[in-house]
Amino acid sequence: MTDMRARVAVLGMGEMGRALAGALVGAGRPVAVWNRTPGKADALVGRGAVEVGVRDAVTAGLVVVCLYDHASVHETLDPVADGLRGRTVVNLTTTTPDEARELAKWADAHGIAYLDGAIMATPPMIGAPGARILYSGSREVFEEHRELFGLWADATYDGADAGMASLFDLAMLAGMYPLFAGFMHGAAMLQSAGVTAAEFATRAAPFLAAMTGVFPQIAQIVDGGDYRGPGQSLDWTVAALDAIARASREQGVEPVPIDMVRGLVRRQIEDGHGAEDFDRIIEGMRAAT
Ligand code: FVH
Numbered sequence: 001m002t003d004m005r006a007r008v009a010v011l012g013m014g015e016m017g018r019a020l021a022g023a024l025v026g027a028g029r030p031v032a033v034w035n036r037t038p039g040k041a042d043a044l045v046g047r048g049a050v051e052v053g054v055r056d057a058v059t060a061g062l063v064v065v066c067l068y069d070h071a072s073v074h075e076t077l078d079p080v081a082d083g084l085r086g087r088t089v090v091n092l093t094t095t096t097p098d099e100a101r102e103l104a105k106w107a108d109a110h111g112i113a114y115l116d117g118a119i120m121a122t123p124p125m126i127g128a129p130g131a132r133i134l135y136s137g138s139r140e141v142f143e144e145h146r147e148l149f150g151l152w153a154d155a156t157y158d159g160a161d162a163g164m165a166s167l168f169d170l171a172m173l174a175g176m177y178p179l180f181a182g183f184m185h186g187a188a189m190l191q192s193a194g195v196t197a198a199e200f201a202t203r204a205a206p207f208l209a210a211m212t213g214v215f216p217q218i219a220q221i222v223d224g225g226d227y228r229g230p231g232q233s234l235d236w237t238v239a240a241l242d243a244i245a246r247a248s249r250e251q252g253v254e255p256v257p258i259d260m261v262r263g264l265v266r267r268q269i270e271d272g273h274g275a276e277d278f279d280r281i282i283e284g285m286r287a288a289t
Helices: 015-026 042-046 070-084 097-109 139-144 164-191 197-224 234-250 256-270 278-287
Strands: 008-011 031-034 062-065 088-091 113-120 132-137 154-157
Touching (some): 062 070, 070 097, 097 113, 113 139, 113 164, 139 154, 197 278, 234 278
């Protein structure tokens, strides 16, 4: 007979769920696992985890959820909400901030302690240096399970608002994807001249890493909301962006990421702010909401 109270249950045996459960098994913790489609946890069962039905899984001392999306979390937890009353759920599924808040409210209405989490790592990084998981929601749950969270990654608590971990996560990813698109753009330009992406990467990585050093200065301007400083003006920037776009077309490459930035810059110039700092483009994003 499995003592579920003594176990951590991991719901979702996708790549990430398996990595999370694997780190716990590796640390000698008693683990129960559940997955919608059976058979994905065989390797973990071979290492000592027990595979259980979802009704048993939610009676564990701690229930960790790592599913595809917000809808799949509800699809899984709604039918067993009665069994979760008085238990603790840590949901590491990627959701929007409002989805996380909705789940926190749902949990509260069912007498469930809830902590939301956002994983800033890939599955192979779990349990290794460099991984970070952001948490928000119940501080009590965060403090009680902090040691366990440390088996996965460095843990950061972002406050009682359950949506904050997700907001930080998605805000950082909002920066990462355009950066990657920009790298692809540069790589395509150079490939057209016979330079490999690998060669470009050796030059682009240190340059772009150094450029992120100006974030604190940009942040000061953006937080202050005064864009009249001596920085790079929008008028100057649009000329630089035009040159990049022309160079790109000369190489037979559509300057899609640069066009996105040009759109933001032109909008501010059209509104009469050409002499102000490039950082002013943030105002065009606010207007879009
Ligand atoms: N993998 C990564 O690099 C990222 C890193 C950052 C955070 N994410 C988020 O983690 C969640 C899970 O990601 P994953 O990598 O484990 O994803 P998959 O390997 O695709 O597994 C998905 C699991 O979800 C189950 N599932 C899907 N739909 C349902 C449903 N309607 N009801 C119940 N379970 C469902 C699926 O089960 P099955 O298809 O095997 O039956 C998998 O267990 C995710 O939020 C990432 O954004 C990972």
